[in-house]
Amino acid sequence: xxxDAVAPVGLLAYGAYLxxxxxxxxxxxxxxRVVASFDEDATTMAVAAAADALASAPPGAEPVALWxxxxxxxxxxxxxxxxxxxxxxLAGATPAADLVGSARSTFAGLRAAAAAGGxxxxxxxxxxxxxxxxxxxxxxxxxxxxxxxxxVVADVLGTASATIELLDRWRDPQRTTGEQWEExxxxxxxxxxxxxxxxxxxxAAGLEQADHVVLTSGNAGIVKRPSAxxxxxxxxxxxxxxxxxxxxxxxxxxxxxxxxxPDETVLVLSAVDGCDGLxxxxxxxxxxxxxxxxxxxxxxxxxPVAYPTYLAWRGLLERELPRRPEPDRPxxxxxxxxxxxxxxxxGTRCRACGFLHLPPLRVCRACGAVDDMDDVSAADxxxxxxxxxxxxxxxxxSPPVVDVVVDFAGGGRTTLExxxxxxxxxxxxxxxxxxxxxxxxxxxxxxxxxxARVR
Amino acid sequence: MGSxxxxxxxxxxxxxxxxxxxxxxxxxxxxxxxxxxxxLVSAGLQRDDVDAYWLGTLASGQSGxxxxxxxxxxxxxxxxxxxxxxxxxxxxxxACYAVASGAYDRVMAVGVEKLKDSGFSGLLRSDPPSDGTAxxxxxxxxxxxxxxxxxxSAKYGVDPTAMREAMTHVAWKNHVNGARNPKAQFRKEVxxxxxxxxxxxxxxxxxxxxxxxxxxxxxxxxxxxxxxxxYTDRPIFVKALALAAGPMRGGLDPAYDFTSFPEVAHxxxxxxxxxxxxDPRAQISVAEVHDCFTxxxxxxxxDLGFSDRGEAWRDVLAGAFDADGxxxxxxxxxxxxxxxPVGASGLRMLYEAWLQLRGEAGSRxxxxxxxxxxxxxxxxxxxxxxxxSVVGSDRG
Numbered sequence: 001x002x003x004d005a006v007a008p009v010g011l012l013a014y015g016a017y018l019x020x021x022x023x024x025x026x027x028x029x030x031x032x033r034v035v036a037s038f039d040e041d042a043t044t045m046a047v048a049a050a051a052d053a054l055a056s057a058p059p060g061a062e063p064v065a066l067w068x069x070x071x072x073x074x075x076x077x078x079x080x081x082x083x084x085x086x087x088x089x090l091a092g093a094t095p096a097a098d099l100v101g102s103a104r105s106t107f108a109g110l111r112a113a114a115a116a117g118g119x120x121x122x123x124x125x126x127x128x129x130x131x132x133x134x135x136x137x138x139x140x141x142x143x144x145x146x147x148x149x150x151x152v153v154a155d156v157l158g159t160a161s162a163t164i165e166l167l168d169r170w171r172d173p174q175r176t177t178g179e180q181w182e183e184x185x186x187x188x189x190x191x192x193x194x195x196x197x198x199x200x201x202x203x204a205a206g207l208e209q210a211d212h213v214v215l216t217s218g219n220a221g222i223v224k225r226p227s228a229x230x231x232x233x234x235x236x237x238x239x240x241x242x243x244x245x246x247x248x249x250x251x252x253x254x255x256x257x258x259x260x261x262p263d264e265t266v267l268v269l270s271a272v273d274g275c276d277g278l279x280x281x282x283x284x285x286x287x288x289x290x291x292x293x294x295x296x297x298x299x300x301x302x303x304p305v306a307y308p309t310y311l312a313w314r315g316l317l318e319r320e321l322p323r324r325p326e327p328d329r330p331x332x333x334x335x336x337x338x339x340x341x342x343x344x345x346x347g348t349r350c351r352a353c354g355f356l357h358l359p360p361l362r363v364c365r366a367c368g369a370v371d372d373m374d375d376v377s378a379a380d381x382x383x384x385x386x387x388x389x390x391x392x393x394x395x396x397x398s399p400p401v402v403d404v405v406v407d408f409a410g411g412g413r414t415t416l417e418x419x420x421x422x423x424x425x426x427x428x429x430x431x432x433x434x435x436x437x438x439x440x441x442x443x444x445x446x447x448x449x450x451x452a453r454v455r
Numbered sequence: 456m457g458s459x460x461x462x463x464x465x466x467x468x469x470x471x472x473x474x475x476x477x478x479x480x481x482x483x484x485x486x487x488x489x490x491x492x493x494x495l496v497s498a499g500l501q502r503d504d505v506d507a508y509w510l511g512t513l514a515s516g517q518s519g520x521x522x523x524x525x526x527x528x529x530x531x532x533x534x535x536x537x538x539x540x541x542x543x544x545x546x547x548x549x550a551c552y553a554v555a556s557g558a559y560d561r562v563m564a565v566g567v568e569k570l571k572d573s574g575f576s577g578l579l580r581s582d583p584p585s586d587g588t589a590x591x592x593x594x595x596x597x598x599x600x601x602x603x604x605x606x607x608s609a610k611y612g613v614d615p616t617a618m619r620e621a622m623t624h625v626a627w628k629n630h631v632n633g634a635r636n637p638k639a640q641f642r643k644e645v646x647x648x649x650x651x652x653x654x655x656x657x658x659x660x661x662x663x664x665x666x667x668x669x670x671x672x673x674x675x676x677x678x679x680x681x682x683x684x685x686y687t688d689r690p691i692f693v694k695a696l697a698l699a700a701g702p703m704r705g706g707l708d709p710a711y712d713f714t715s716f717p718e719v720a721h722x723x724x725x726x727x728x729x730x731x732x733x734d735p736r737a738q739i740s741v742a743e744v745h746d747c748f749t750x751x752x753x754x755x756x757x758d759l760g761f762s763d764r765g766e767a768w769r770d771v772l773a774g775a776f777d778a779d780g781x782x783x784x785x786x787x788x789x790x791x792x793x794x795x796p797v798g799a800s801g802l803r804m805l806y807e808a809w810l811q812l813r814g815e816a817g818s819r820x821x822x823x824x825x826x827x828x829x830x831x832x833x834x835x836x837x838x839x840x841x842x843x844s845v846v847g848s849d850r851g
Contacts, residue, residue, distance in 0.1 A: 325575055331586070331587075342586050359588065386709065387606050389598045390657065392655055392657060393597055393656050394598060
């Protein structure tokens with residue numbers, strides 16, 4: 001290796017986010033089904049998963065690109081990745097783009113990032129018709145992987161693909177719920193593609209078998225018995241929460257990295273309109289840099305949401321709202337001027353007296369100094385509930401609203417809505433952290449901002 | 456103190472006030488004509504005797520044309536002002552200064568609000584285009600004021616049950632008072648059990664802890680004090696006009712504890728200095744205060760100096776501010792029971808002061824009323840505008 005050789009790109013970090021709510025028996029689900037709250041979408045969950053990944057990345061590991069993948073984009077004709085980019089406070093020179101369509105889009109990002117570095121984050125809110133298999137056996141969530149050079153947790157051994165034009169699963173762009181052909185038809189077309197991609201990757205790496213195989217697919221026949229198609233030596237697994245759309249392969253990978261030992265091979269296979277594959281080998285660094293919240297732990301937590309409430313969240317059931325006007329849509333110029341606050345939760349701290357202003361102000365509230373402030377991000381600060389109330393009059397897509405006045409460690413106070421609120425679990429003194437959410441949608445504009453979450 | 460005041464420079468010589476309530480049959484124009492007409496009759500004047508107008512309304516119209524059109528005012532100055540729920544007081548304050556300056560001889564302050572045409576509950580806001588992050592967008596007024604109740608209990612170690620009883624007492628008292636007021640929106644006494652057991656709106660605030668959403672208008676005719684007796688043998692004299700707008704620090708500063716309105720304390724100190732009031736508990740005969748929600752009235756007793764810090768809840772429960780108490784507060788029913796048509800409320804408070812100081816309050820009359828205080832607040836805990844006036848029956 002010459003002195004100026006470029007170090008190989010590898011996996012630097014990974015993260016996952018599963019929302020707090022679970023559908024239960026009243027919806028016809030066997031066990032539970034992970035569902036996003038009314039204020040979550042593929043953008044907000046991507047922020048949570050990506051933040052989790054970046055938290056376990058080596059110090060100074062900045063993504064060279066952001067690839068956001070989803071089958072349920074909140075916007076079309078507007079990039080969704082830019083809101084994720086802003087919420088993560090990435091550098092302006094870092095490109096961010098959407099990869100929309102299917103789990104194949106996720107792999108397009110993976111191939112780009114595994115070759116040249118970058119952050120791939122996939123997120124989805126999977127909606128099925130009431131009573132459908134998609135509703136029962138899908139899952140909402142997000143996962144992220146960061147590739148780059150440095151102290152990697154896994155080396156990239158290879159990527160491979162097999163492409164088939166196939167009518168197995170599809171959706172009218174105007175609709176939120178999709179269609180499937182007979183499961184057996186897709187299974188018989190997809191299984192050979194999966195085997196060929198696995199063989200190509202293992203062959204190129206000189207391996208008989210991978211230690212861990214993750215096989216995900218929107219075809220139920222494929223994921224019913226993944227070990228019958230490509231068995232792993234130590235483990236063979238599918239999606240940890242049911243079919244999760246674009247995030248499916250990354251959630252499966254995250255769940256394996258949560259438990260894999262160093263120096264083990266992990267083969268990720270995504271059987272969607274053919275098959276895409278990624279082969280990794282873990283390093284000893286993985287032991288100290290796993291995700292802060294393992295997928296299994298997130299999956300096992302959560303709390304129930306009543307089926308009618310869930311249907312209302314997804315717009316499948318119209319509920320009576322408080323007799324209050326709907327809010328105005330956020331305006332573009334003020335949102336742009338306040339971008340660091342609205343998306344990055346950044347305030348200003350007075351250089352003269354240290355008073356922290358949330359939102360940012362130019363004239364210090366404490367000492368009167370003018371334009372003598374430093375920008376400060378408060379998104380990662382610890383907060384405490386100073387006081388709170390339950391507002392039964394306010395407009396909300398899911399009343400009642402719980403509001404908290406939050407005081408931050410090191411000074412600063414602001415008033416926020418509570419995410420995933422259980423009114424009985426909020427108390428003066430409760431510790432809270434911040435979570436990026438969609439407050440409401442008005443005039444087809446999603447009002448993204450931060451909420452407090454009781455820890 | 457940054458204000459000199461205009462003590463005894465101007466006087467009110469006529470007032471009008473409509474019945475407040477769900478005035479389905481009356482438009483904003485109708486309410487304005489009713490209040491202005493009553494005010495002119497009260498002062499013994501014709502429309503064309505009025506030299507200038509200040510009109511206060513939060514959202515029932517824009518510009519002076521809102522008043523000049525229904526009245527048919529012929530090319531005289533009409534100014535529309537807005538200062539949240541203190542809007543009515545703001546129209547009065549500016550009218551007083553217009554007369555005191557010598558610019559005009561007779562100025563009318565008018566306030567109006569037509570809230571019941573929207574079909575929504577509570578107050579509506581008309582905010583400029585925004586980034587969508589302000590907590591006010593989701594936190595309604597009752598929610599914002601509900602923060603006072605647990606904060607006050609925690610700071611002063613008041614048992615939440617006793618605090619609830621004090622809140623209930625405020626609503627009970629103001630309904631008792633309103634029942635004796637033919638112009639009030641709610642003219643019925645309400646039992647303590649009904650108040651305490653009402654459906655919750657925000658925090659521990661039930662519907663009976665909230666002021667009435669109503670339509671209404673009120674007006675006052677202001678002249679120079681030395682000419683007041685030309686119009687009536689019982690004018691009332693303006694002793695103090697104080698306004699304080701806060702820096703909205705409470706929402707940003709962990710030091711703010713939601714147990715006081717600093718803006719109220721500042722405006723009260725200013726007003727007392729202007730009026731020469733040194734002992735408000737002894738010198739003020741009757742007070743009309745901004746009881747938008749029941750805990751507000753409790754805290755105001757302390758910020759206005761009527762109770763010691765941490766003691767107002769006890770004074771309220773002891774009946775100190777009942778109609779027969781040591782300092783009757785909201786003897787006309789207050790916002791709670793008279794109703795709260797925003798732009799009219801500050802002038803409605805002055806209307807009760809006018810009646811009380813002239814001995815015209817009928818069954819609500821407070822004995823030997825000589826000095827009255829009105830307090831009007833706009834905004835919410837942590838950031839508000841606060842207005843305090845002192846008016847008296849005698850020119851000093």
